[in-house]
Amino acid sequence: MARIQVRDIWLHYEEAGAGEPLLLIHGLGSSSRDWEMQVPFFAGEYRVVVFDLRGHGESDKPRGPYTMRQFAQDTAGLIEALGIAPAHVVGISLGGMIALQLAVDRPDLVKSLVIVNSGPEFVARTFKERLAVLQRFLVVRLVGMRKMGEILAARLFPKPEQESLRAMLVERWAANDPRAYRDAMRAIVGWSVADRLGDIHIPTLVVAADEDYTPVSAKEAYVAKMPRAELAVIRDARHAVPVERPDEFNAVVAAFLARQRG
Numbered sequence: 551m552a553r554i555q556v557r558d559i560w561l562h563y564e565e566a567g568a569g570e571p572l573l574l575i576h577g578l579g580s581s582s583r584d585w586e587m588q589v590p591f592f593a594g595e596y597r598v599v600v601f602d603l604r605g606h607g608e609s610d611k612p613r614g615p616y617t618m619r620q621f622a623q624d625t626a627g628l629i630e631a632l633g634i635a636p637a638h639v640v641g642i643s644l645g646g647m648i649a650l651q652l653a654v655d656r657p658d659l660v661k662s663l664v665i666v667n668s669g670p671e672f673v674a675r676t677f678k679e680r681l682a683v684l685q686r687f688l689v690v691r692l693v694g695m696r697k698m699g700e701i702l703a704a705r706l707f708p709k710p711e712q713e714s715l716r717a718m719l720v721e722r723w724a725a726n727d728p729r730a731y732r733d734a735m736r737a738i739v740g741w742s743v744a745d746r747l748g749d750i751h752i753p754t755l756v757v758a759a760d761e762d763y764t765p766v767s768a769k770e771a772y773v774a775k776m777p778r779a780e781l782a783v784i785r786d787a788r789h790a791v792p793v794e795r796p797d798e799f800n801a802v803v804a805a806f807l808a809r810q811r812g
Contacts, residue, residue, distance in 0.1 A: 553608075556627035562608035563601035563628065567593030570661070570811055571634035574600045575625065575645030578734055579698075579726050581607030584642075587796035592804070596638070601628060603644075605730035614733030618741045622651035626659055635659045638807055642666035642792060644738060653754075654746045662810040663754040664803055667762045667789050670772055671742030683739055690728055699723025706790045715793060747775040754779040755806040757799065759787035782806075 553560045564582060566589050574585045582600035592598050602609035604624055605616060625648055629635050639660050641649035646668025653660050674680040689698050702723065703716035754776055758769040766783055773779045782802045787795045 554628065554631055556624055556631055559604055559610040559612060559624070561601050561604070561610070561624065561628055563599060563632075564589075565597060565599045565632075566590070567596055567598050569596045571629075571632075571637040572596040572598045572807070573625075573629065573634065573637045573639050574598065575639065575641035575648055576600075576603065576606070577643030577645050578738065579606070579695075579723055579731055580643075581722070583607070583722065584790075584793060588640075588792055588800060588803075591796075591800045592807075596807075597634065599628075599632065599634060599637075603648075603734070605727070605734050611727050611730040613729070614736065616733045616737040618647060618651050618737050619655065621648045621737065622655050625649075625652050626656045629659045636661040638662045638664070638810065640664040640666065640803065641668065643668050643789065644734070647672065647738065647741065650743050650750070651741075653750045653752055654743050657750070657752060660752050662807065663750075663752050664757060664806065665754065666757045666799075667759055667764075667791060669764065669768060670744040670747055672738045673740060673742055683735075687732065687735065690731060694724075695726045695728055695731065696720060696724035706788050707794065708788075712794070719790075744772070747772060748777065750779075751777050753806075753810050755803070756781045757791065757802060758783050759789060759791040759795075760785050761788045762791075763789055780806075 553562055572592055576584045581602050585600045589598050605611045639649045646665040650670050674683050699720040703719040707715040756769050756773050758766045773781045784791055784798050792799045
């Protein structure tokens with residue numbers, strides 16, 4: 551286990567392999583452990599770095615409020631402290647949002663982007679969308695993180711043969727600090743860099759699972775606004791596609807990164 555001071559906190563991070571740097575950013579309520587099927591695969595050709603976001607895993611969990619720009623500043627600080635700029639940056643869900651914020655704020659630190667089941671904003675515009683956000687806050691506050699994990703596990707890994715993945719997610723979700731989770735969730739709500747997509751000239755791959763929370767068409771729409779972006783769709787997959795379909799995911803990302811190397 552390694553820890554490094556970045557700005558006002560200590561972040562837990564791990565690295566493996568050698569070569570061009572590849573930074574992996576996990577999602578909300580998760581940790582660097584979610585990349586365990588990617589680290590050994592990519593470490594053969596890259597210096598792979600994973601870390602726990604502020605409020606997550608083994609990193610510090612200071613009291614909020616947290617902001618998306620703050621998450622991106624933490625990430626920038628880590629890249630600079632480790633001397634890995636410019637890095638290939640892969641982010642899923644919240645991690646993808648942070649990667650986009652980083653690309654807007656500090657494009658000098660990013661060589662390429664891979665955005666996984668994520669997008670450039672989290673703005674609840676309809677009653678249904680606002681209700682979904684409220685429900686997540688209420689579930690966590692009233693019945694706890696384990697119950698939230700059980701609900702998510704059933705959605706993310708619905709197949710009978712995925713029982714071990716469901717059990718893993720529940721246990722990992724239950725380990726979250728509820729207050730830090732809520733602080734991180736609040737950082738997402740209302741965030742947007744949608745009006746800056748045209749400014750991102752970094753080569754970008756958007757990976758979409760066909761059964762993600764948001765439809766493939768939503769990813770197609772924002773990819774069209776980015777000068778150097780492309781879309782890859784993984785079929786019969788859901789939000790946690792790097793865990794659910796690691797072989798297909800790794801192959802898609804590896805092919806993209808190979809084109810950006812050198």
